Amino acid sequence: MIEINATILAQILNFLILVVILRAVAYKPVARLLQQRSNKIKNDLDKAEADRKAAEQTLEQYKVQLADAHKKAQAIVDKANQTARQEHDAAVEETRKEIERMKVSAQAEIESERNRAFEEMKSQIVTLSLAAAGKVVSKNIDTKENDKLVNDFISKLNKDMFADLK
């Protein structure tokens, strides 16, 4: 049962042949495939990582841009508000000045009108008094006395006596 003969050599040879064939047929393709797959997985993971980083960067950029835009919008609104207020103030001031100016000119006009009326009245009074006086005293008073009298009368007149003429 236990006899060693040339079969031992044949078996070693058989085994070597088997290993060579298996290596060529089965082992190498599988090992290559495993390597290929692990490479692929590694590449995919690397790529995913890179993509994720890029996405994060983009998001960050968008956030910054958004904040920037917000800031700019706020600045524009502020500026518009300020301009509007300035314009409003300017308009109010302008109107106030206009009113003031109109008031002043109106007063001046009133004053000049009153002066003119007063002057006119004064001359009419002179004429009327002279006429009345002439008729009353006729030729008793000479011209010199007459002028003196008139002037005295006029000098006693003043603006305040005609306040209701205003």
Place this chain on the structure above:
Amino acid sequence: MHEIGVRETVNFLGLTFNIETLKMTWLAMGIVILVACLATRNLKVVPQGWQLFVEMIIEWLHSQIDAMMGRRGRMLAPLIVGLFMFLLASNLIGLVPLMASPTNDLNTTLGLALFVVFLVHCLGLYFKRGHYIAHFFQPTPVFVVINMIEEIAKPITLAFRLFGNILAGEILIIVLLKLMPIWMPIPSVAWLAFSIFISCVQAVIFTMLSMAYLANAVKEDHAE
């Protein structure tokens, strides 16, 4: 095997061969190659079906090899895969009626064991040179005797363990079939099931021990 212990022999070129063992060996080789071809015929990057199974075996062996042998071990991977598949097929083939395991012949197991040990010494000398010879004389030169016995024991234990297990399994099946009437198949079926288990275990043991021996020769020493 009709008569236990008697082997058919042929003479070829003045050498004697056990023809049944050789036939069965070729059959086992054929099965292994066929399975390997079928399993790797249509490889895809995304695995499916048989490919998963084959990949699982190779991945497991790779992890074992990496753990035991280190960087240089990878070049021995096809040898170890082949050894395991051949032993598994050989052991299981004997359980089929009218067939015998190639591993029930000491010529096969001793041949494989001697080949493995021969390979261990060759690789050891190639990778470690002086260190490899020196380690037989450690820790003291007296130990060379013990180391030599160990080295001689390696192929013998490796060969006889497998041979004994498989031959005993086959003998017991024949004995059980002769012992029991044909309507009482339970003992032989139970033994057959146990033999399947033994076949797998012995294939694993032989492969693992070969790996361990090879690892000694191949892995990088930290002292180097």
